[in-house]
Amino acid sequence: MSSLPAASHSTILEVARDAGVSKTSVSRYLGGERHRLSPAMQARIAAAIQRLGYRPNQMARGLKGGRxxxxxxxxxxxxxxxxxxxxxxxxxxxxxxxxxxxxxxxxxxxxxxxxxxxxxxxxxxxxxxxxxxxxxxxxxxxxxxxxxxxxxxxxxxxxxxxxxxxLDNAGAIDMAMDHLLERGYRNVLYVSEPPEGASSRQRRLERFRQRLAQAPELTGETACLAMQRDSDALRQALHGFVSRESPAPRAILCANGNVTLQVAHALNALGVSLGETGLLGIDELDWCALAGPGITTLAQPxxxxxxxxxxxxxxxxxxxxxxxxxxxxxxxxxxxxxxxxxx
Missing domain, CATH: 3.40.50.2300 (Response regulator)
Known part of the structure; x- marks a missing residue:
C-alpha cells in the first residue's frame, strides 16, 4: 500500500527559477503589479505557480510588506x-x-x-x-x-x-409607481420590512409617501412587518387590503425580494388572482418569471x-x-x- 507524497511548500525563488524570471518579477505578479510585466512573462509565472502548486502566505506577506x-x-x-x-x-x-x-x-x-x-x-x-x-x-x-x-x-x-x-431608491419607487399608474392601478399597499434597520428601506418608504401626496388620484397604505415573525399579521394585512370594498383597482408594491416572496406565498394562500390585483417587487429573483403569470420586478444592477x-x-x-x-x-x-x- 503506497503512501501519499508529502505536500510540497514551494518558495518564490523556486517559482522564479522555474519560470526563468527574477524573484522581483514573481513578487510583482503576486503583489498586484502585473501591469509592470509583459503578457509573456505573466504567462510563464502563472504556469510555474500551477506546476509547483505554490500558495503565497498572505498573512506573512502582509506583516513583512505592510500589505x-x-x-x-x-x-x-x-x-x-x-x-x-x-x-x-x-x-x-x-x-x-x-x-x-x-x-x-x-x-x-x-x-x-x-x-x-x-x-x-x-x-x-x-x-x-x-x-x-x-x-x-x-x-x-x-x-x-x-x-x-x-x-x-x-x-x-x-x-x-x-x-x-x-440603488437609486427614490428613482426605483418612482419607476414602480409610474408603472402601476400606467397599468391603471389606483390603490397601492406598500409592504416593507421595518425601515429602522436600513437607510434604503427608509428612503423607499419616504419616497412612496411623497408620491401619494403628489398624486390625488392615488390612495395608499403601508404595512411594515418583520416577515419571518409576523406572517400572520402579513396575511391579515393582505386579506384586509384585497377584500375591502373599493372601486379603485389595487396593487401591492414590495420593498425587496424577501418581501415579494412572502407576499406571493400569502396571496396564493388567499386565492388572489395576480393581475387583477397587481403585484410588483423590488429585486429580480429567478422564480419571479415562473410564479403564476410572472411577477413584475425592478432588477438591481x-x-x-x-x-x-x-x-x-x-x-x-x-x-x-x-x-x-x-x-x-x-x-x-x-x-x-x-x-x-x-x-
Missing amino acids: SKLIGMLVADIRNPFSVTVLHSVEQACRARGFSLLVCNTDNDPDQERNHLALLASYRVEGVVINAAGRPSAELKALAEQGTPIVLLDRSLSDVDADVVG TEAIGQAAVESLMQRLAPPGRQAPPRRTEYAARLIARGSTHR
Whole structure:
C-alpha cells in the first residue's frame, strides 16, 4: 500500500527559477503589479505557480510588506439574493485586482457585526465593504482611523463619512409607481420590512409617501412587518387590503425580494388572482418569471454595484484618494414587466 507524497511548500525563488524570471518579477505578479510585466512573462509565472502548486502566505506577506492583499466584506444576510449576487461581483472584482476576499455574515445582528469588524481589523484588511445591519459607528471609525478605506453597500450611516454605492431608491419607487399608474392601478399597499434597520428601506418608504401626496388620484397604505415573525399579521394585512370594498383597482408594491416572496406565498394562500390585483417587487429573483403569470420586478444592477464598491476601495487605497470627500454612487433599476401587473 503506497503512501501519499508529502505536500510540497514551494518558495518564490523556486517559482522564479522555474519560470526563468527574477524573484522581483514573481513578487510583482503576486503583489498586484502585473501591469509592470509583459503578457509573456505573466504567462510563464502563472504556469510555474500551477506546476509547483505554490500558495503565497498572505498573512506573512502582509506583516513583512505592510500589505495583506485582503478585502473584508460584511453582509447583513448572506441568504438574501441581493447579497449573494453582489458578493459574487465583489469577489470577482477583488480577484481581478490580486486581492482575496474575507466574507462575514452578520445575520442582521449588530453584536455580530461589531465582532466581525474587530476580527477584520485583526487580519489587517486593506479595505472593507459593509452592508450594515446596525450602527457600528465606533468600530468603523476605528478602522478609518487606521487608514482603512470603507465603502457602505446599499445602506448609508449618517455618522460615518464613507463612500456609498447602491440603488437609486427614490428613482426605483418612482419607476414602480409610474408603472402601476400606467397599468391603471389606483390603490397601492406598500409592504416593507421595518425601515429602522436600513437607510434604503427608509428612503423607499419616504419616497412612496411623497408620491401619494403628489398624486390625488392615488390612495395608499403601508404595512411594515418583520416577515419571518409576523406572517400572520402579513396575511391579515393582505386579506384586509384585497377584500375591502373599493372601486379603485389595487396593487401591492414590495420593498425587496424577501418581501415579494412572502407576499406571493400569502396571496396564493388567499386565492388572489395576480393581475387583477397587481403585484410588483423590488429585486429580480429567478422564480419571479415562473410564479403564476410572472411577477413584475425592478432588477438591481448587482454586478455593477459590486464592481463599483471595489473600484471605490481601490481609488481610496491610492494616496490622493484617502483625502477626497465621500462619494455616493447610485444606479437605476430596470423594470421587468410581467403578467402580475397586467389587468
